[in-house]
Amino acid sequence: MSILSFTALTKSLPGGRTLFADVSADIEEPQSVALLAPSGQGKSTLLRLLALLDEPSGGEVRLDGKPAAVWHPQAWRRRAAYVAQQAVMLPGTIAHNVGAFSRLHGAPFDRDRAAKLMDAAGLAATDWEKDAAELSGGEKQRVALVRSLMARPAVLLLDEATASLDEHSKLAVEGLLADALAAERTTLVWVTHDLEQARRVGSRVWFLAGGGLADSEAEAFFREPPSEAAERFLKRGGTEAVPP
């Protein structure tokens, strides 16, 4: 059964540039997809389309086999949760942020689960009564992740979710997300600049370049890149921008 899919998806920008055209992919089993691209090719835009935070110029996105048009956007985002690169904290304490889902849906607050997730995110020693606005960027990013996981989403759309983290915290978050996939069958779509991370976490790779998307098994992508653009991207270590 299809979890998340898109068909013939096209995104053009107001000035007329087409970021990508007619791209399609289908996630049929819970898994971890690394979304890679040279800078400026539209990774974040594609992720935002999958979170219904932006409108495609053409094509269709489906969740659980049902097109975006039949979903209430809030219900969609509860099931396919988006974690932004710049984590946005709700005004108030960490506890207030972590409890957002239960408050919003009148569900009991699962304190044990929250504590386990905070612990796994490397935040065990953090005082929950601290004002969330006082946290560092990396702490906010991890609290935002815990807040999203409290809702038990089927899909997590992660935009550079470990970008503000040191190596130790980054590995802790990768472990936390691997556990979510293994224990709760949470599908992960990671936008990352970090090729080593993509190798560690991705079972598939979506590679976006020149307006097209190549969907490969991760192992095959790294062993035998699907295009010259992918080969150049890997040779450069994944970081350098390619002119549009």
Ligand SMILES: Nc1ncnc2c1ncn2[C@@H]1O[C@H](COP(=O)(O)OP(=O)(O)OP(=O)(O)O)[C@@H](O)[C@H]1O
């Ligand atoms: N709504 C918009 N209006 C105008 N330009 C946009 C819009 N959304 C995205 N862009 C442009 O599209 C391009 C791709 O943006 P996007 O952030 O999706 O790429 P990216 O691959 O994630 O880039 P990076 O790796 O640098 O983060 C950028 O040049 C961006 O400025």
